[in-house]
Amino acid sequence: MQKTLKNLSSAPLSAKFGMVVIFIYxxxxxxxxxxxxxxxxxILGKAYELMSSEHLLGTDNLGRDMLSRxxxxxxxxxxxxxxxxxxxxxxxxxxxxTAAALGGWIDQLLSRIVDIFMSIPALIFALLILSILGTxxxxxxxxxxxxxxxxxxxxxxxxxxNVAVMDYVEVARLRGEKLPWILRKEIxxxxxxxxxxxxxLRFCFVFLFISALSFLGLGIQPPTADWGSMxxxxxxxxxxxDITPLIPAGAIALLTVAVNFVVDWMLxxxxxLKDVS
Amino acid sequence: MxxxxxxxxxxxxxxxxxxxxxxxxxxSDKGWQEIxxxxxxxxxxxxxxxxxxxxxxxxxxxxxxxxxFARDGCRIIDGEIDFxxxxxxxxxxxxxxxxxxxRISYVAQSAAAAFNPAHRLIDQFTEGPVDHDLxxxxxxxxxxxxxxxxxxxxxxxxxGERWPHQVSGGQLQRMMVAMSMSCEPDLIIxxxxxxxxxxxxxxxxxxxxxxxxxxxxxxxxxxxxDLAVVSQLADHLMVLRYGNLIEVxxxxxxxxxxxxxxxxxLLDARSRNEKITAQIPNPKTLLSVESVTAGYGxxxxxxxxxxxxxxxxxxVAVVGESGSGKSTLARVVTGxxxxxxxxxxxxGEPLPDELxxxxxxxxxxxxxxxxxxxxxxxPRQRVRDIIGRPLSFYLGLQGKEKEQRINELxxxxxxxxxxxxxxxxxxxxxxxxxxCIARALAAEPELIIxxxxxxxxxxxxxxxxxxxxxxLQNELGVTYLFIxxxxxxxxxxxxxxxxxxxxxxxxxxxxxxxxxxxxxxYTRLLLSSVPEMRQGWLEETLSxxxxxxxxxxxxxxxxxxxxxxxxxxISIEHVCVGSRPPLQTTTSGHVYACQHAKKVxxxxxxx
Numbered sequence: 001m002q003k004t005l006k007n008l009s010s011a012p013l014s015a016k017f018g019m020v021v022i023f024i025y026x027x028x029x030x031x032x033x034x035x036x037x038x039x040x041x042x043i044l045g046k047a048y049e050l051m052s053s054e055h056l057l058g059t060d061n062l063g064r065d066m067l068s069r070x071x072x073x074x075x076x077x078x079x080x081x082x083x084x085x086x087x088x089x090x091x092x093x094x095x096x097x098t099a100a101a102l103g104g105w106i107d108q109l110l111s112r113i114v115d116i117f118m119s120i121p122a123l124i125f126a127l128l129i130l131s132i133l134g135t136x137x138x139x140x141x142x143x144x145x146x147x148x149x150x151x152x153x154x155x156x157x158x159x160x161x162n163v164a165v166m167d168y169v170e171v172a173r174l175r176g177e178k179l180p181w182i183l184r185k186e187i188x189x190x191x192x193x194x195x196x197x198x199x200x201l202r203f204c205f206v207f208l209f210i211s212a213l214s215f216l217g218l219g220i221q222p223p224t225a226d227w228g229s230m231x232x233x234x235x236x237x238x239x240x241x242d243i244t245p246l247i248p249a250g251a252i253a254l255l256t257v258a259v260n261f262v263v264d265w266m267l268x269x270x271x272x273l274k275d276v277s
Numbered sequence: 278m279x280x281x282x283x284x285x286x287x288x289x290x291x292x293x294x295x296x297x298x299x300x301x302x303x304x305s306d307k308g309w310q311e312i313x314x315x316x317x318x319x320x321x322x323x324x325x326x327x328x329x330x331x332x333x334x335x336x337x338x339x340x341x342x343x344x345x346f347a348r349d350g351c352r353i354i355d356g357e358i359d360f361x362x363x364x365x366x367x368x369x370x371x372x373x374x375x376x377x378x379x380r381i382s383y384v385a386q387s388a389a390a391a392f393n394p395a396h397r398l399i400d401q402f403t404e405g406p407v408d409h410d411l412x413x414x415x416x417x418x419x420x421x422x423x424x425x426x427x428x429x430x431x432x433x434x435x436x437g438e439r440w441p442h443q444v445s446g447g448q449l450q451r452m453m454v455a456m457s458m459s460c461e462p463d464l465i466i467x468x469x470x471x472x473x474x475x476x477x478x479x480x481x482x483x484x485x486x487x488x489x490x491x492x493x494x495x496x497x498x499x500x501x502x503d504l505a506v507v508s509q510l511a512d513h514l515m516v517l518r519y520g521n522l523i524e525v526x527x528x529x530x531x532x533x534x535x536x537x538x539x540x541x542x543l544l545d546a547r548s549r550n551e552k553i554t555a556q557i558p559n560p561k562t563l564l565s566v567e568s569v570t571a572g573y574g575x576x577x578x579x580x581x582x583x584x585x586x587x588x589x590x591x592x593v594a595v596v597g598e599s600g601s602g603k604s605t606l607a608r609v610v611t612g613x614x615x616x617x618x619x620x621x622x623x624x625g626e627p628l629p630d631e632l633x634x635x636x637x638x639x640x641x642x643x644x645x646x647x648x649x650x651x652x653x654x655x656p657r658q659r660v661r662d663i664i665g666r667p668l669s670f671y672l673g674l675q676g677k678e679k680e681q682r683i684n685e686l687x688x689x690x691x692x693x694x695x696x697x698x699x700x701x702x703x704x705x706x707x708x709x710x711x712x713c714i715a716r717a718l719a720a721e722p723e724l725i726i727x728x729x730x731x732x733x734x735x736x737x738x739x740x741x742x743x744x745x746x747x748x749l750q751n752e753l754g755v756t757y758l759f760i761x762x763x764x765x766x767x768x769x770x771x772x773x774x775x776x777x778x779x780x781x782x783x784x785x786x787x788x789x790x791x792x793x794x795x796x797x798x799y800t801r802l803l804l805s806s807v808p809e810m811r812q813g814w815l816e817e818t819l820s821x822x823x824x825x826x827x828x829x830x831x832x833x834x835x836x837x838x839x840x841x842x843x844x845x846x847i848s849i850e851h852v853c854v855g856s857r858p859p860l861q862t863t864t865s866g867h868v869y870a871c872q873h874a875k876k877v878x879x880x881x882x883x884x
Contacts, residue, residue, distance in 0.1 A: 166652045166653075166655075167647045167649065167652045167653040168652065168653055168654055168655040170613070171645070171647075171653060171716070173613075173632065174611055174612075174613070174632070174640065174643075174644075174645060175640060175666070175667060175670060175671075175720070176635075176637050176640040176670070177670070185655075185658070186655055189655070189657035189658075190655070190656065190657055
């Protein structure tokens with residue numbers, strides 16, 4: 001515990017900033033019902049009311065409290081992005097490490113399947129699937145997980161390849177270890193650095209992807225609050241010189257930057273890079 | 278020797294390179310630590326200075342400092358570096374850049390890593406002189422070809438047009454030496470240029486270096502941990518340890534009468550300490566490799582019809598140059614590479630070809646130790662897990678019992694018990710190799726395959742590892758299949774020797790039968806290529822028949838005839854190339870493959 005604290009205090013300023021931001025986002029997401037002044041779906045007044053003491057950020061196109069929706073949106077968007085990224089990583093790293101460790105036809109098969117998915121632009125693929133199957137939550141999650149796990153697969157396979165040729169992996173094979181043990185104990189601990197970096201990046205991409213889909217109307221469905229759709233719903237205000245639609249967009253951008261700051265620092269630490277000067 | 282060189286910096290009597298009180302620090306986990314602690318050094322024109330010591334002695338750091346350079350994570354904190362009247366520590370970067378490559382050049386340990394794989398060799402040769410505006414591209418290429426010719430490189434007019442991967446390791450290293458001469462520097466720094474090479478290739482590279490340095494009257498700093506090699510070249514030797522100077526003297530003096538204990542240890546580490554094979558009553562065969570032919574993918578047969586018997590409690594050494602199939606043999610025995618023909622019997626029972634078909638118990642009985650302990654240990658596992666895994670995997674040990682056994686093993690490999698919680702990164706090279714040995718022992722194996730286990734280690738550390746292996750054999754009765762290209766090592770540990778050439782057994786038998794006359798011509802070439810710790814050995818060896826017949830030719834696999842024929846000084850015309858050499862067996866179980874009768878070989882051996 002002490003060591004962790006020491007580690008945290010030795011972090012550079014950018015990483016500390018990132019951690020504080022992420023912490024605030026998490027608190028907001030977890031305790032949304034306690035913090036938000038009004039309910040997520042409550043219609044409280046006229047549309048597009050200006051900022052006032054009653055509605056700190058004004059109201060949206062249906063007269064709901066902007067601040068409350070922003071707070072609930074944190075919960076929905078971040079939660080969903082986390083679930084999707086975690087699932088994509090589970091699938092992508094399992095298949096990626098298996099392909100690297102076994103090689104041969106299994107590697108060929110998996111890699112070619114991934115190639116096929118990668119050859120279709122992600123957004124178009126998602127739009128296609130969601131238009132066919134509808135926009136229910138499981139379909140939304142499943143589609144993004146599949147798209148993103150192919151990207152994870154490539155990164156994991158490439159880094160696992162470098163580890164799989166090491167003599168210590170051969171030692172484990174000669175000992176008679178089974179595949180799960182080799183993946184978990186020999187390969188995984190040695191590719192955590194690139195995995196972490198990829199996780200941070202992937203989380204941001206998923207986050208933006210969900211927002212993009214919501215913006216296009218195929219993501220999280222109303223009346224559930226979501227930052228992407230909030231941008232779209234209030235987009236017209238931009239023409240009237242009102243910054244309201246930029247607030248949810250800014251919330252997305254801030255989190256993305258914060259996550260990357262933290263990941264950069266962790267990557268720097270785990271890769272054993274040292275500052276020379 | 279002390280000449281005031283402040284005014285006449287270009288006179289020939291002043292030293293070319295002078296270092297005074299050089300101190301260099303390196304960044305480690307514990308902050309900045311001194312790795313070179315006040316070294317004085319002086320080098321005259323046309324002289325060769327050998328820097329010798331184990332890894333961590335600061336040899337390379339000093340070598341680089343002679344160019345006014347410190348690696349990332351190192352800094353020169355004190356002292357003077359005077360190169361021909363120029364104080365390199367004070368010189369501006371542009372001046373140092375002008376010096377590097379033109380007046381001082383550097384030859385790295387691994388030519389394979391030092392050449393850019395994306396450019397032709399000749400283009401890399403011309404880069405220096407053209408960039409420094411010394412020669413036009415055409416002139417530089419001409420010069421390169423002339424230099425290749427004078428160094429006896431094969432096909433000198435066209436070899437430069439090849440890519441780095443198209444020439445052999447030894448040739449690449451010689452191209453590198455040639456490249457260091459492209460601007461005719463005053464000083465060349467050689468950083469372990471032959472360490473990664475076979476003994477036969479090493480001779481060719483040494484010859485090239487010697488020719489260059491003597492013909493062109495260049496000064497050189499030669500960095501190595503091998504005393505025998507450097508004593509062929511150097512006028513003076515500096516013995517270093519942990520960044521401190523131990524001893525400096527002329528080469529002859531150091532070899533004859535070393536003053537310091539440490540220098541004597543270095544000399545001893547190379548001396549032979551031959552194992553006397555003890556008699557074992559009714560020896561039992563542990564492993565028999567029967568007429569194995571094997572190869573990779575759709576490629577040619579790397580091993581051809583190889584048969585080997587290993588007796589329990591003995592050490593069988595497999596020797597040969599790179600490309601002879603030694604490691605392939607290990608892969609066949611371990612099951613990583615199924616044989617195409619032939620089979621393996623272990624303890625009298627057939628061993629399945631494929632690793633996946635072998636039973637846990639069969640896997641347990643054959644363990645392996647690797648050449649590079651760095652990549653044979655998982656950097657994220659602690660010693661406890663590394664040694665503990667085979668204990669729980671094969672023997673089902675848990676908890677206290679397991680911990681106790683790990684401690685016993687640590688004791689056996691002569692490491693303190695508090696190493697149990699260390700990560701491999703916190704161990705030295707020799708200690709890592711000991712952990713590898715402990716991991717193999719933990720499985721309680723019958724046979725341990727040692728694949729070049731001492732090649733990557735310094736001579737003193739290597740000797741300690743060999744002693745440890747021998748002690749373990751005496752105490753536990755384990756059997757070793759010992760793969761090595763170093764005949765000194767083999768002489769120290771082996772009972773039986775198998776000489777492989779191009780995937781075929783050239784000779785096998787007891788060590789005394791193989792290493793004493795009559796010699797198989799290939800064994801003789803190998804033996805005569807091992808550097809001896811005396812000056813003048815290189816010249817002597819180069820004048821022998823073997824050298825003229827072709828010390829360093831690539832090992833080529835042939836379908837018919839004797840693969841060694843084109844390098845053999847006594848090959849019989851039209852016979853050896855055309856037909857396979859017969860396997861001849863003598864009464865003592867000594868087998869060799871040659872057209873010549875034993876009598877003829879004996880006569881030839883006396884030449």
